[in-house]
Amino acid sequence: MTLEEKASLCSGASAWSTQAITRLGIPSIYMTDGTHGLRKSVGFDFKNSIPATCFPTASGIASSWNKELLEKIGKAIATEAQANDVQIVLGPGINMKRSPLGGRNFEYYSEDPVLSGKMAAAFIQGLQKNGVGASLKHFAANNQEFERMSVNAIIDERTLNEIYFPAFEIAVKEAQPWTVMCAYNKLNGTFASENEYLLTSVLKKQWGYQGFVVSDWGAVNDRVLGVQAGLNLEMPASGGYNTKKIIEAVTNKSLSESQLDALVTETLAITLKAKENHSENVVVDKALHHALAREASGESIVLLKNSKSILPLKVGTKKIAIIGTFAKKPRYQGAGSSQVNPTQLENPFDEINKIFNSSSITFAEGYNSLGETNASLTAEAVKVAKGAEVVLLFAGLPDVYESESYDRANLDMPSGHNQLIKAIAKVNQNTIVILMNGASVSMPWKNEVAGIVEMYLAGQAAGGGIADILSGKVNPSGKLSESFPIRLEDTPTANDFPSKEGVSNYGEGIYIGYRYYDKKKIETNFPFGFGLSYTHFSFSTINTNALHYKDNDPIVVTLKVKNTGNVFGKEVVQLYVHEQETAVTRPENELKHFEKVALAPGEEKTIQFELSYRDFAYYNSNTHHWQVNSGKFDIRIGNSSRNLPLQQTVYIESTTKDIPVFTRNSLFKEFKNVKNSQAIYEVLSESFIDKSTKAVTEDQKKAEAFLYSMLGDMPVSKFVLLSGGKFTEEQLQAILNDANTN
Numbered sequence: 001m002t003l004e005e006k007a008s009l010c011s012g013a014s015a016w017s018t019q020a021i022t023r024l025g026i027p028s029i030y031m032t033d034g035t036h037g038l039r040k041s042v043g044f045d046f047k048n049s050i051p052a053t054c055f056p057t058a059s060g061i062a063s064s065w066n067k068e069l070l071e072k073i074g075k076a077i078a079t080e081a082q083a084n085d086v087q088i089v090l091g092p093g094i095n096m097k098r099s100p101l102g103g104r105n106f107e108y109y110s111e112d113p114v115l116s117g118k119m120a121a122a123f124i125q126g127l128q129k130n131g132v133g134a135s136l137k138h139f140a141a142n143n144q145e146f147e148r149m150s151v152n153a154i155i156d157e158r159t160l161n162e163i164y165f166p167a168f169e170i171a172v173k174e175a176q177p178w179t180v181m182c183a184y185n186k187l188n189g190t191f192a193s194e195n196e197y198l199l200t201s202v203l204k205k206q207w208g209y210q211g212f213v214v215s216d217w218g219a220v221n222d223r224v225l226g227v228q229a230g231l232n233l234e235m236p237a238s239g240g241y242n243t244k245k246i247i248e249a250v251t252n253k254s255l256s257e258s259q260l261d262a263l264v265t266e267t268l269a270i271t272l273k274a275k276e277n278h279s280e281n282v283v284v285d286k287a288l289h290h291a292l293a294r295e296a297s298g299e300s301i302v303l304l305k306n307s308k309s310i311l312p313l314k315v316g317t318k319k320i321a322i323i324g325t326f327a328k329k330p331r332y333q334g335a336g337s338s339q340v341n342p343t344q345l346e347n348p349f350d351e352i353n354k355i356f357n358s359s360s361i362t363f364a365e366g367y368n369s370l371g372e373t374n375a376s377l378t379a380e381a382v383k384v385a386k387g388a389e390v391v392l393l394f395a396g397l398p399d400v401y402e403s404e405s406y407d408r409a410n411l412d413m414p415s416g417h418n419q420l421i422k423a424i425a426k427v428n429q430n431t432i433v434i435l436m437n438g439a440s441v442s443m444p445w446k447n448e449v450a451g452i453v454e455m456y457l458a459g460q461a462a463g464g465g466i467a468d469i470l471s472g473k474v475n476p477s478g479k480l481s482e483s484f485p486i487r488l489e490d491t492p493t494a495n496d497f498p499s500k501e502g503v504s505n506y507g508e509g510i511y512i513g514y515r516y517y518d519k520k521k522i523e524t525n526f527p528f529g530f531g532l533s534y535t536h537f538s539f540s541t542i543n544t545n546a547l548h549y550k551d552n553d554p555i556v557v558t559l560k561v562k563n564t565g566n567v568f569g570k571e572v573v574q575l576y577v578h579e580q581e582t583a584v585t586r587p588e589n590e591l592k593h594f595e596k597v598a599l600a601p602g603e604e605k606t607i608q609f610e611l612s613y614r615d616f617a618y619y620n621s622n623t624h625h626w627q628v629n630s631g632k633f634d635i636r637i638g639n640s641s642r643n644l645p646l647q648q649t650v651y652i653e654s655t656t657k658d659i660p661v662f663t664r665n666s667l668f669k670e671f672k673n674v675k676n677s678q679a680i681y682e683v684l685s686e687s688f689i690d691k692s693t694k695a696v697t698e699d700q701k702k703a704e705a706f707l708y709s710m711l712g713d714m715p716v717s718k719f720v721l722l723s724g725g726k727f728t729e730e731q732l733q734a735i736l737n738d739a740n741t742n
Contacts, residue, residue, distance in 0.1 A: 003257070006264045007246040010227065012237040015217075018271065026268065027275045031088035031135065031179075031214075031235075035107055036061065036073075036333065036459065037340035038080045038089070052080050053289040053460065054333055054340040058093060059438055060300040060456030062109035062481035063531070065572040066596045067122040069299055074126020074134075076289045081132040082282040087274035088133040088179055091338075092120045094167040095142045095183075097439070097482050098512050099493040103145040103407040106334040106438025106457055110481040111513030111528065113163060114591050117170025124175035131277035133178030133270065136171050138216055140164055140198055141506075142183035144498035145407045149218070151499050152186040155506040161619040161626075162510050169207055178211045178270045182231060184219045185504075191221040199230035212266045224249045227260060232267045286343045290461055294346075297458040297465025299570075302478035303532040305452040310430060312472030312534060313356070313390060320356060321384045322349055323424060324366045324394030324417075324434075331396060331436040332462040336404025346463030348394060348434070355471045362388065371398045371414025378423050385428045392470065393424055396436035396455075407498050411442040411488045421445045434466060440484040443525050454480070472534060477570035477596070479531035479640065483514050483524050490524075492516040514641045515587040529574050529591070529640035535565030535601070539573075542637060542646040550655050551628040555611040559637055559646055563599035570598045571639060573607050577615055578634040580649075586618055589641060611635070616652050622661065630654040662739040664732065668719075669712035671739060683727075683735060 005021050013019045013028055020028035033039040038052035055061065055073050064070075081089055093104070097111040109116040124134040141153040141164050155164065171177060180203060183192040192198055193215050203209045212232035220226055220234045223242035227249075234242055249255035303311065313320070327349040333340060353361055364381040367373040385391045395417040402408055412418070425431045425448040432451035435441065436458070446452070453476075458465050468474035485491050492508040499505075511519055514528035542559045549555055561573055573596075576589035593609045616633055617626040630653050638644035662670070716735070719727045 001264075003247055003250055004243075006260055007243045007250070009264050009267055010223070010232065010246055010260075011234045011240075011243055015236040018233065018267075027271065029087040029271055029274045030085060031090060032086050033091070033337045034077055034081065034086075034089035035091035035093050035338045037338075037342075038077055038084065038086065039338065039340050040084050040086055049339075049341045050084055051341050051343045052084075053077075053286070053293055054342040055293050056296050056300045056459040056462075057106045057334055057338070057438060057457040058109045059106045059481060060458055061296060062115060062119050062300075063302050063454075063456060063478040064296065064299040064596075065115070065119075065479050065481070065594055066299055067118055069296060070119050070122035071126035071129075072292060073296060074123040074128075075130050076126075076292055078127045078130035078132040079282060080284050080289070081127075082130070082279045083284045085278070086132065087278060088135055089127055090135045090137065090181065092123050092134065092171075093137050094120045094171065095138055095140075096164055096167070096512060098143040098506070098508075099407075099497040100411060100440045100482070100485065100491060101408040101488075101493075101497060102143060102439070103402055104334075104336070104404050105482075106402060107336075107338050107404070109167075111483065112481070112591050113166035114170070115481055115594065116167035117174075118594070120167060120171040121174040124171060124177050128175070128178065131279060133211075133274055134175075135179040135181045135214060136168060136177040137181035138183035138192075139168055139180050139203065139213075140183060140192065141187050142185055142192075144504060145405055146498035147502065148405075149184040150186070150502060151504050152189060152502060153504045153506065154188060156509065157621040157624070158619045159506060159509045163512060165202065168203075172203070172207045172209050176210055178274065179214045179233075180209065180211060181214050181216050182219060184216050191219070193219045193231050194222055194225035194229045196229040204230060212263070212270050224255055227255060227263060230263070232263045290344060293459045294461035294464040294468070297455075297461045298468045298474040298476075300456060300458060300478050301465060301469050301476055302454040302456075302480055302530075303451075303469070303476040303534075304454055304484075304526050304530070305446070305449070306532050307450045309534075310390065310432060310450045311453075311470060313470050315356075315471075317356065317389055318360050319388045319390075320352070320361045321364070321388035321391045321428070322352065322361060322394070323364045323381045323384060323391060323420070325369065326394035326396060326436050327363070327392070329369070330394075330462050331399065331457060332459055333457050334403060334438050335399050338404070340460075342460035345460050348392075348463045348466050351463040351467035352392070352470065355467050355473070366393070366420050367414070367416040369398065370400065371416045373416035373420050378420060381420060382423055382427055385424045385431070388428060389430065391424055391428045391431040392434060393421060393431055393449075394434050394436065395421060397438065397441065402438050408439070411440065411485065413437070413441050418444060422448065425449050436462070440482055442487065443484075446525060454478070472567075475534045475567055475569040476531065477533060477572070479529050479572045479574075480526055481528075483517055483528045483641075484526040485517070486523065486525050490517070490522050510585075510587065515590070518588040518641065527640050527642040529572070530642070531572075531640070533565075533569045533571070535563055535567045535569040537569070537571040537599070537639065538562045538564050539637060539639075539646050542635070542648045544635070544648050544650055546650075548651045548653065550653050551613050551616065552655055555615075555650065557609045557611060557635055557637075557648065558606055560604055560606050561597060561599070562604035563601055566601050568598070568600050570596055572596050574638060574640065574644075575609050575611075576636045576641065576644060577611075578636060579616070579629075580632040580634065582631075583629050584618060589636060589644070591641070628652055628654050628656070662736050664717035664736070665715045667712065668714050668716055671716075671735075683731060
């Protein structure tokens with residue numbers, strides 16, 4: 001292969017396809033958007049794309065907490081990709097929901113990395129087991145739309161490794177996506193597209209990634225630096241512009257040809273795999289896929305409030321008022337690169353009419369397409385509501401409120417929606433609000449309505465999905481994949497989102513989502529992991545195979561969950577870990593495992609989880625790897641982040657204690673934990689504390705305690721300056737040498 005040919009494979013051939021080299025039999029492959037359905041378009045025309053099944057968007061489907069369902073959706077999208085000669089689907093998107101205002105939050109799974117990573121791995125496996133590659137995106141820290149192509153995300157090492165990396169790590173290690181897509185933004189001063197730490201040190205070396213890295217469309221800054229950092233493929237095509245730069249760099253020796261060879265080899269391996277796995281003459285069963293979309297919609301819907309068991313609706317309900325434009329023109333997906341041209345579209349009004357007697361149903365528009373209402377629309381809606389046994393009021397966020405390319409301004413729904421809900425709730429106490437939105441919203445009317453149902457953006461079968469839930473044909477089993485805060489001021493990034501002067505400072509650190517609300521003891525409208533059912537479940541009999549473990553021992557946890565109600569249902573069993581006494585700041589609870597279980601009335605099942613080292617570890621930025629400190633840990637299990645009725649305490653003994661790297665700037669108190677520390681500690685302390693007298697008064701004890709406290713937070717190098725010659729540079733260096741060799 002010539003240098004020119006190798007360089008050409010580092011860039012696309014068009015908006016969506018890769019370069020082919022005919023003389024060598026190297027094929028071109030096609031890639032296109034597909035986070036919740038295939039979007040094969042003509043060029044960049046988002047509105048001109050082939051019909052495809054539109055499944056619920058990521059924020060909705062993650063609320064199913066159902067890994068098997070995600071794999072089934074991945075398989076269905078793979079089938080449609082095969083039928084349309086697509087080899088790589090650009091998804092899933094798993095960036096963390098740092099702020100509820102992120103404009104693209106509907107396209108991402110969760111605020112929690114474990115939930116995101118596990119759901120992504122299942123989706124990827126569904127795609128790739130069926131011959132179509134995934135492109136895991138956007139690596140990394142693409143958490144806002146404002147100035148996303150240039151913003152510099154400043155994130156400390158611990159926060160990166162505990163919050164923004166793990167979802168990618170889980171998906172890479174468990175599913176090995178054929179491609180990973182780099183983000184637009186800078187990370188700590190370096191563009192993701194040329195960030196060697198991200199693309200090579202972490203992704204390829206630490207995690208053992210075996211595919212290739214593709215740029216987000218237009219994300220390349222300096223193509224040669226990108227090659228050096230590990231960016232395999234630039235998309236879309238640069239028209240040969242960057243190919244020439246690569247050739248020049250190899251020619252003038254500023255780029256190693258062996259490095260270019262390594263990247264091209266990685267790209268070719270996936271290219272050939274993609275072509276080998278392509279199937280001809282694939283036929284899509286559109287009806288079957290639509291049925292799966294309806295199943296996914298019903299499984300993702302979250303029942304948030306159900307006063308006096310107002311839901312499910314009684315079959316004999318005689319007068320139902322359906323209010324809101326969304327009932328007939330549902331908002332079922334987000335805007336931007338993920339937008340799908342659905343094969344068909346159900347609306348709630350029609351589907352509810354099919355289940356209930358249509359002669360008993362009345363309708364009022366309530367608001368226009370922008371969410372605005374007026375006296376006439378409100379009066380009509382109030383009139384309809386007054387004469388009804390129950391009101392189904394559809395509301396949420398119109399298209400213009402959230403989209404790729406811009407962030408939301410606040411947590412609020414349109415004022416017209418809020419005004420309408422309050423007006424209807426005043427005249428009918430049996431008002432049920434049904435929400436269509438891509439991310440959390442504030443609810444100033446929460447206490448005034450009888451029921452709240454969160455649909456999210458539920459795909460082309462949204463109408464059927466909600467009709468199944470309202471009628472009781474499907475028992476709601478969705479759980480929130482993100483917290484619903486009461487006010488924007490309560491959120492961790494309220495004062496620092498999206499960014500200022502081109503810099504996004506992640507000053508909240510590891511405390512996003514429920515980690516923040518729990519640590520600050522802030523009430524939410526609804527917590528992470530929350531969701532009601534038409535039945536009831538009980539948790540009991542938590543056991544571990546021991547109570548004392550070494551950190552490298554597997555820990556098997558079992559418990560029983562029972563359906564104590566009268567109807568079939570599904571419960572999500574959530575396992576969190578809490579460290580009792582921490583050496584560093586840690587969240588109150590952290591999700592580590594989950595399982596969705598189906599139970600008939602009266603049925604009880606035993607659930608088992610196996611915990612390992614990482615489930616108890618935090619990331620030590622001083623030693624640059626994961627660390628478990630000896631101590632007591634509570635294993636807590638329940639059905640939301642704030643309902644954890646089961647607890648088992650275990651003692652974990654650390655066997656892999658890290659040896660800190662002591663420097664002149666290490667604090668005096670840190671030496672207490674060093675082997676043979678007493679002698680070291682004495683040398684340091686004697687420089688300041690006179691221990692020559694045997695008799696010690698109470699005042700002297702207090703003075704000594706104060707001095708120890710003051711010295712504890714002092715870098716040891718200060719002792720040389722402040723000891724008046726009692727403590728020398730030579731003594732300091734000897735102590736450092738001793739500490740660093742023990």
